[in-house]
Amino acid sequence: MTRIIPSLASIAADYDAVFCDLWGCLHNGKTPYPAAVAALQAFRAGGGKVALVTNAPRPKATVIAQLDRMGVPRDAWDLVVSSGDAAQAAMLQGAVGQKVFHIGAEKDEDFFTILPEGAVAPERVGLLEAEGIVCTGLEDDLSETPDDYRAQLLLGKTRGLTLLCANPDIIVDMGDKRLYCAGALAGAYEDMGGKALYFGKPHPPIYDLARRQLDLDDPRILCIGDGIGTDVAGGRAEGLDTLFITGGLAADQFGPDVANPDPDLLAAWLEERQIFPSHAMGFLA
Template identity: 55%
Template sequence: MTQIIQSLDDIAGRYQVLYCDLWGCLHDGVTVFPAAAAALAKFRAGGGAVVLLTNSPRPAAQVAAQIRALGAPDGSYDLIVSSGDAAQHALAIGMVGRRVYHIGPARDLSFFADAKGVPFDVERVPLEEAEGIVCTGLFDDRTETPADYRATLLYGKTKGMKLLCANPDIMVDVGDQRIYCAGAIAQAYTEMGGESFYFGKPYPPIYALARRRLAEIGADDIPPEGILCLGDGLATDIAGAMGEDLDSLFIAGGLLAEETGTSPAGGPDPEKLEAVLRAAKLSPPLAMAYLR
């Protein structure tokens, strides 16, 4: 049975490291949630470490700049580990070819260069000249859906192109608007018979990278039972944690707020929460309305 808690204070001392999702937990794409930032800062002040584990296709430095602009204080986290970080190695070694067609907005172009801004030995070319596809998102995620990419994906599948997905998320909420992410494109490609590769949550590469980054700051002796994964995505945050045999805390007031009966006035509703988790065949040990 999933235990509903009111704040991180309820489990103080049980965990040494938090793997915390960004969208729906720390911010909504428009602004940072003050209570969430304060809760993370308090966890760190108590001796814990906070890793912002995100499916953003951008490298960590760009994610840091983005959330700083949204109002996230630097004191609320120790590390950022992104899906973009985890996927860049595959891009650099040519997993989907050296000539690739990029599906995604111009703001994601930092994915094609290393931390120093040096471009990888990979050329972005028109679809007809490509060996593979790299998807970091939709060209216009405010108006488009995966259906708009059907012809492109059918062409790629017919040509036997592999698709590298830099963000396995299907959807996120930006303010009060729900938008599709790269994971929705990759899902559509896989469903039509194409081959897709993923590196963010819930897949192992991003968790292995988080472990390596923790070791770099001297936190390499944390046992699995000392890590708690926070997130509002059942198929990404919670499934990923379970796959890594890590405890998880489901943030009900994110993507599934309506389904779990969660609002600023209260929640989640225990019966609705249990129904949602039962339908997803997932059992996080902990849940709370919003990160605080």
């Protein structure tokens, strides 16, 4: 049964490390949450390690630079592991060929340019010449929806192209605006009968990468996130304990006091989805 807890500190002694999501947990896409920052700082001060595990479709260097600009202090985390890193590694190994069609924004350019030493990115070509599709997101996530890509996706599916999805998230909240992510396009592609490959949460590659970089012997890990189908489902599939942040993507589901989810509403909502986190709390603190 999921236990609602008052703070990360109340269970911190049970874990050696946390895999913490970013959007909806540590920041809202614009500014960090002070209480979440303090909670992670305290966990580290107690001897724990913090891995920020994100479905951002960009290399970790770009994610770190974004966190710095936002004002997230570096003493709140030990390492950053991104879906972009895991997906990029697969792309460089030829998962979708050597000529690819890119769907994504200019801000995702680093996916193709910040590469491991000696690596060469595949050639980016038009959809008719492509051997595969790399999707890092929508070109303009402030105004577009997956419907704007229906024609491109249908053509890719007709040509039998595999789509590499660099961010399995379907939606995120930037401040008070809800945006679509690459996972929404990949889901639409699969609905059409196309094949998609995923490397971020809830899929194993990003957890494997995070464990290797954590470099601890058999650590007790807690996965923290506001995505029931990504952060929580992924952590459970890995056999790890999970902490569901109810005040993120599903904030309107658990009663009027977002910081204190209604236990009965939460239990019914989880029962409907048949995904049960170990712990829950309104906001990371």
